[in-house]
Amino acid sequence: MTEAPVPHSSALPDLVLRDIVAAVDAVNSFDIGITLWVHGQVVSGDLIASHAYGQGVSGALRQRAAVIDNGAILESFTVLFDQRFPEPVPAQERTERPPEPEFLHLRQVSFLDADSKGTTLAFWRGALSSVDGWTLGRRAITADN
Template sequence: MSVSADTSPAPAAAVITEPLPDLQLQLLIQLLDEDPRSSLPLTLTHPGGLLHGDVIGHEQWKAEWSRSLRQVEGEGANLLAEFPETVDQGVRELHGREQDAETSRLPRWIHLRDVTLLGGAMSAVSLPLWRGRLSDVSGWALGRPQ
């Protein structure tokens, strides 16, 4: 009876992968993030269908999210109005010194205002704000459909 040693490599740690976002779209969003008053009309394709609206930066999205929820009555609305800033604060505290590296990374999310969502046989849906993962965007064009 022969004994052989197992020479297969040890299993590596699991690696989470996701589709790569379009670099040009990431750079466009990064540019919009530099001026909180800027926006740009854009049409996107994503798994849910066609989406169009004005792309805005993350800070502007947080401000408009907060403003829209402050118009709703009730304590829950006030708590939710602060939610995006609370998340950002937690990330800053978690990363500590790594924050400079974190802020210099390319964006992974896209934010739109005055959105119309068209998907399949359903009628158009209008939304005041929308946030989506950039890696889910499969195509984009400047402007809105006419």
Template sequence: MSATAETSPAPSAAVITEPLPDLQLQLLIQLLDEDPRSSLPLTLTHSGGILHGDVIGHEQWKAEWARSLRQVEGEGANLLAEFPETVDQGVRELRAEEDASGAARLPRWIHLRDVTLVSGAMTPVSLPLWRGRLSDVSGWALGRPQ
């Protein structure tokens, strides 16, 4: 045995990794967020298949989502009508914490209206609104399939 003991390297801190969203798509969404009336036709690929619709900004999506929640009937309908604003309040609080830490605020979510989801051999599914995580989008193109 040698006079110097071998030491193993100190354990490094755990590194959490997640897929990175496409920067150009994030910037496009950020641009759409500046004008609540704007939209663009977009086709996305993700693990569930192909999705196409009109990409819209968060505020426009939230307004349309709130409108659809107000159409729900039943005892919990009043609570649902206030839900989008409750969620946004939580998001504002998280963003305030991010601002304090100096973290960037690029969009993490994408919102589409008048959506068609095509998945394998299944019949295409039409949806009025869709929200997805940008890091789950593996490809995109302006326009819809013809």
């Protein structure tokens, strides 16, 4: 009988993945397909800069706020995303090194859980320390997987 592999449980993120996330964050206008294994679930999408994530979520909230009765509440959330995810300072203008990323941000995200049920979302944010494994490239995930 073969035992199932034990998931990676270190609280420290993969340093190569962290460096890739930092590079994407620094460029801000670049994305790359990536597939992650997070606590037994496959998560696949386009790795984007944290600023692009903040803009995307903020934009989606603004669109939703424009069509609902209590849009002012959602509009206040957009300010939060705008503040938390500022545009990065260009490398030539930086006076200090940016902090190492602790989170990664995906766009056009597909999930496949242990029961092979697929789900999709526009955006996703996850802790680097929660990633058990990864590979560059997207995995096509459908409800039929």
